[in-house]
Amino acid sequence: MAELEGLYQELILDHAKRPRNFGPLPGANRRAEGFNRLCGDRLILYLRMEGDVVGDVRFEGAGCAISTASASLLTEALKGKTAAEAEVLFQRFHALVTGDFAAAGDPDELGKLAAFSGVSEFPVRVKCASLPWHTFAAALHGAAAPVSTE
Amino acid sequence: MPAESLASAPPAAAFDAAAARREFPALAQRVHGHPLVYLDSAATAQKPRAVLEALAGFYREDCANIHRSAHALSERATAGYEAARRQVQQFLGAASEREIVFTRGTTESLNLVAAGYASRLEPGDEVLITGLEHHSNIVPWQLACERSGARLVVAPIDERGEVPLEEFERRLSARTKVVAAAHISNALGTINPIAEFAARAHAVGAVLVVDGAQSAPHLPLDVQALGCDFFAFSGHKNFGPTGIGVLYGRAELLEALPPYQGGGDMIRSVTFEKTTYNDIPYKFEAGTPHIAGAIGLGAALAALTAWDMRAIAAYEHELTAYGLELLGGLRGVRLIGTARRRAGVFSFVVEGVHPHDVGTVLDSRGIAVRAGHHCAQPVMERFGLPATTRASLALYNTRADLDALAEGIGRVQAMFRS
Numbered sequence: 001m002a003e004l005e006g007l008y009q010e011l012i013l014d015h016a017k018r019p020r021n022f023g024p025l026p027g028a029n030r031r032a033e034g035f036n037r038l039c040g041d042r043l044i045l046y047l048r049m050e051g052d053v054v055g056d057v058r059f060e061g062a063g064c065a066i067s068t069a070s071a072s073l074l075t076e077a078l079k080g081k082t083a084a085e086a087e088v089l090f091q092r093f094h095a096l097v098t099g100d101f102a103a104a105g106d107p108d109e110l111g112k113l114a115a116f117s118g119v120s121e122f123p124v125r126v127k128c129a130s131l132p133w134h135t136f137a138a139a140l141h142g143a144a145a146p147v148s149t150e
Numbered sequence: 151m152p153a154e155s156l157a158s159a160p161p162a163a164a165f166d167a168a169a170a171r172r173e174f175p176a177l178a179q180r181v182h183g184h185p186l187v188y189l190d191s192a193a194t195a196q197k198p199r200a201v202l203e204a205l206a207g208f209y210r211e212d213c214a215n216i217h218r219s220a221h222a223l224s225e226r227a228t229a230g231y232e233a234a235r236r237q238v239q240q241f242l243g244a245a246s247e248r249e250i251v252f253t254r255g256t257t258e259s260l261n262l263v264a265a266g267y268a269s270r271l272e273p274g275d276e277v278l279i280t281g282l283e284h285h286s287n288i289v290p291w292q293l294a295c296e297r298s299g300a301r302l303v304v305a306p307i308d309e310r311g312e313v314p315l316e317e318f319e320r321r322l323s324a325r326t327k328v329v330a331a332a333h334i335s336n337a338l339g340t341i342n343p344i345a346e347f348a349a350r351a352h353a354v355g356a357v358l359v360v361d362g363a364q365s366a367p368h369l370p371l372d373v374q375a376l377g378c379d380f381f382a383f384s385g386h387k388n389f390g391p392t393g394i395g396v397l398y399g400r401a402e403l404l405e406a407l408p409p410y411q412g413g414g415d416m417i418r419s420v421t422f423e424k425t426t427y428n429d430i431p432y433k434f435e436a437g438t439p440h441i442a443g444a445i446g447l448g449a450a451l452a453a454l455t456a457w458d459m460r461a462i463a464a465y466e467h468e469l470t471a472y473g474l475e476l477l478g479g480l481r482g483v484r485l486i487g488t489a490r491r492r493a494g495v496f497s498f499v500v501e502g503v504h505p506h507d508v509g510t511v512l513d514s515r516g517i518a519v520r521a522g523h524h525c526a527q528p529v530m531e532r533f534g535l536p537a538t539t540r541a542s543l544a545l546y547n548t549r550a551d552l553d554a555l556a557e558g559i560g561r562v563q564a565m566f567r568s
Contacts, residue, residue: 004514008507008565017566039506039522040536062536064504065566122510 006118007125008065011073016065021075025058030142034061034135036127041067045135054078054086059132066125071132073112083140089113090133096120097129161461170457171546173198184516187554192336192495192542193520195367195389197450204449205391208442215438217415231441234448235431241451242381242398243372249404251431252444255395256363257286259382260330262397262434263359264290266407267328273299276325278356280318280342281307281532282335285525287361291330300327307532311338311487319350326356333365333381337526337540338487339470339495341365348377357403363387367544368466368493370459373398385443389544390450394443397434404430411436462545469543470494473552477541480556482563486538494543497524500559503566505539511565512539512558519555 025046034043043061047054057078059071078086093113095103099120107114119129171177174196179186188196208230214223216231232247239247253259271277277291281304295302303326305318313331322329329351334341344360351358357379365371366383373381378398385394399407409416409427413436418426427433454462470493477496478485486497500508509521520540523530530536541555 004511004565007510013566039504040530041504041506042536062504064506066507068504125506125510128506 003118007122009115009118011112011115012065012069015069015072019059019068019072021058021072023058023060025056028056028058030139032135032139034131034138036063036067036131038127039064041128041131043067043071043132043135045071045132045139047136047139049083049140052082052084054081054083057136059135063131064128066119066128067131070116070129071135073115074132074136077111077113078136086136086140090137093133094130097126161458161464163458163461165457165461165465165545167465167545167548170198171548173200173453174546175199175202177546181516181518182514187515187517187551189541189543189547189551189555190518190520191367191544191547192364192387192524192540194386194392195544196546197391197446198389198453200449200453201390201446205442205446208445213442216441217432227441230445230448231439234444234451237448237451237455238396238398241366241371241455242396243374244398245374246401248430249398249401251397251399251404251434252439253382253395253397253434254393254440255384255386256361256382257384257395259380259395259397260287260359260361261290262410263380263382263399263407264294264330265410268294268297269408271295271298271300271327274325275300275327276303276321276323277301277328277330278303278305278318278321278326278351279330280305280313280332281528282311282313282332282338282340282342283330283526283528284332284336284361284363285527287330287332287359288528291328301325304528307340307529310489311335311340311529311533312489313340313342315343315346315350318347322350322354322356324354326351326354328359329356330359330361332361332363334368334493334495335487335489335526335529336364336495337524337529337538338489338497339492339542340487340489341369341491341493343491344376344378348379352377364493364495367454369463379403385447385450388447388450389453390447391440391443394440394447396447399430401430404434407434409433409436413437415439457545466494466543466545469547469549469552472549473541473543476552476556477559480559483559486533486535494547496541497538498541499535499538500562500566503562505537507566508539508559508562511562512555515554515558515561517555517558 028046030047041063045059048056097119176196212226214227216228238250348358359380360378362383367388381398386392416436482501484499505521
């Protein structure tokens with residue numbers, strides 16, 4: 001097993017304990033629910049799209065450290081991005097947590113999201129990290145049913 | 151006197167856990183650089199050498215189909231399979247080996263009974279279950295009720311995680327046709343008073359179906375003394391192979407139930423107009439069964455019998471008390487389920503840390519536990535939790551395993567201290 005510290009990096013622990021942009025979003029025009037059947041994690045992601053741009057994004061719910069930190073860092077990373085930029089970032093984040101580092105690209109360009117580079121060494125935790133992103137995609141595309149990572 | 155007091159009858163000799171542990175090769179390994187501390191036996195148990203050898207021996211020397219071919223290998227395979235059935239009969243204290251059906255596991259056993267009753271229940275009838283049940287003792291009855299128009303009734307649990315007998319009794323009536331209850335809760339470790347359930351179920355004319363998945367590996371059993379009409383358990387939780395399980399049913403009840411699946415071995419004669427079914431238990435064993443699995447389970451039961459289930463139960467009782475005191479004394483750790491009669495299943499919450507994170511940190515130290523809802527979501531909802539961490543004991547665990555768990559929890563708390 002890879003070192004535990006590779007999974008629970010300081011930045012991840014910080015965001016897990018003190019999630020940013022946590023709570024409802026007044027004026028949200030998109031919303032999606034994410035659910036991890038395996039562990040019971042639930043999160044609701046609120047999105048306010050301003051034209052093609054993510055005007056604001058917030059979340060609430062209860063989950064493990066990895067999913068909470070992932071949701072928190074997602075909100076920071078996506079604010080101000082266009083829908084197309086967000087989609088690209090999702091693909092690169094997904095590549096990162098599944099260990100496809102070539103597709104994930106330059107870590108510098110991932111910014112704080114690079115803190116999730118250790119997740120790929122813990123296969124059962126990949127779903128935790130990716131749940132908020134799947135939920136974001138569902139909100140963006142207006143999916144009606146709750147998103148599940150199963 | 152309740153039949154479960156068998157568990158407290160003095161065993162012939164004390165159980166030597168250290169010696170028994172050496173019979174389980176998987177427990178000797180290191181995981182992530184640490185000696186394996188296996189505390190997930192409620193999910194599946196490790197296998198003793200005798201089981202591994204029985205499996206390999208069957209495939210190496212005796213592999214043939216049973217009840218069919220006229221050759222030496224088939225005779226040996228048939229003899230091994232039927233010997234395993236007799237071992238199960240003795241292990242459970244059943245009256246006859248005809249009452250022992252081999253299935254894929256507890257889930258299939260329960261589905262077999264529920265599907266059978268689905269064709270006999272009528273609107274107005276009721277099926278009573280408890281708030282402690284595993285999904286596999288809920289969903290088959292929901293399906294049976296949907297198909298028959300019967301109503302599913304639940305006897306709730308209290309804050310200890312016990313089913314108060316008065317709550318159980320209040321829901322029993324002449325409408326109750328089936329009572330289905332876990333012997334031991336997989337999520338909380340609560341031991342249900344099965345003999346009391348049986349007496350009350352029988353008083354209203356209902357049959358009692360017992361999910362014994364969590365009790366068969368831990369308690370001496372006597373299905374007749376307990377008053378079980380049906381009793382289901384899994385091979386893999388009982389130190390045997392996966393994919394094999396048992397349904398015990400009283401002969402007259404099994405005879406009255408319709409077949410579960412159609413196919414080979416379950417028939418006496420087939421024409422396109424009419425099929426005559428085989429006698430019990432073969433009526434319920436369609437197709438080539440898990441022959442090696444049954445033989446492997448027989449080997450596991452032989453080992454358990456040699457160790458003496460009474461001695462194992464006494465040992466685990468003492469180990470459980472040690473674990474409760476140890477975990478109960480940890481600051482920031484809350485035990486979920488505090489039943490007075492309980493087995494070695496510890497469901498707990500580390501304050502401020504999600505069970506998945508607890509599980510990952512413990513795994514990094516070679517400690518195997520389960521995190522999640524344990525296929526018992528109604529139990530989790532009762533306690534307002536999405537999930538817990540669960541450590542579960544078996545005969546090969548020692549105080550050192552529990553000490554390692556307590557130390558690991560300390561590491562979890564240090565890591566997530568805010």
